[in-house]
């Protein structure tokens with residue numbers, strides 16, 4: 001005789017007494033098999049129940065053959081034990097599980113989409129439907145119909161049918177077992193073989209909300225929440241949308257349009273800022289060139305910046321070397337130590353040679369072409385000396 005599954009007779013039983021049939025010490029605790037139990041074992045997409053047996057926490061429940069194995073943190077003291085499941089967790093599972101029956105049935109009816117996967121996680125619940133694509137309209141209709149079944153408060157009945165009588169029922173899917181076939185019927189709406197726990201009426205499932213759907217291999221994955229989970233999700237979203245609407249000073253239903261406008265305004269502003277930065281760099285470059293000393297007939301602009309975005313150094317170097325007869329050597333220290341050096345087109349030299357030499361002596365890296373080189377180096381304290389050396393090396397090789 002296996003374990004008698006009390007959860008199958010009545011999903012609302014939370015406490016029970018039982019006899020210990022087997023007990024074994026295993027890694028992490030004790031495996032306990034009872035003659036009967038209300039603890040649901042992991043199966044059919046529904047996770048196991050937690051709770052207490054003789055006040056000892058139950059950490060896992062698995063079905064092994066016709067027995068239910070409870071994993072306990074400690075050892076029960078006597079052969080007769082009393083147990084109690086965590087009803088909050090169980091009821092949540094009942095809501096999600098029954099919601100899954102309803103949604104699966106609805107998608108079958110609306111889109112001819114069969115359910116090929118079901119996952120009830122700690123946070124998310126999803127089903128995989130064997131269709132590649134669903135329209136927004138189908139999703140909306142499915143959600144609407146599913147909730148109508150909830151509002152109808154139909155009875156959810158469970159009964160065992162003889163294998164010979166199976167063909168008389170309009171089953172949504174064939175049973176996975178050959179005997180002891182348990183049918184879960186949502187009164188006149190859906191008939192499924194299932195060994196899980198469900199509420200007595202669809203009203204207890206509460207709101208069924210589809211959160212999201214996406215293509216998943218050849219299927220479509222529907223993520224949804226029922227009852228308490230749907231309420232918490234709505235509370236979180238409501239709080240979020242109220243905050244956003246207060247920040248934007250618009251009504252909640254106007255937030256999406258307002259955010260869309262802000263994002264587009266922001267893009268335009270960034271573009272304007274980029275343009276302004278470029279013209280500002282042009283002015284700065286002109287001033288730097290004008291005040292730079294002449295050496296070998298070349299204007300040498302050598303500046304050490306602190307904490308300036310490297311992108312601005314690039315813009316500056318490019319603006320400086322657009323003038324004739326200029327060499328720019330710009331260094332930045334701060335989060336990173338970086339250097340950029342460039343020459344005007346009319347100066348005949350390869351910037352890479354002096355740059356390579358200087359960088360190799362300052363644990364630096366980088367490269368470029370014969371006109372512009374750039375790179376980073378280890379120590380900010382080297383910056384000034386590195387610039388001086390680069391200055392010297394460049395002027396050594398320069399021809400005008």
Ligand SMILES: [Zn+2]
Nearest residue numbers: 097184194196
């Ligand atoms: Zn079920």
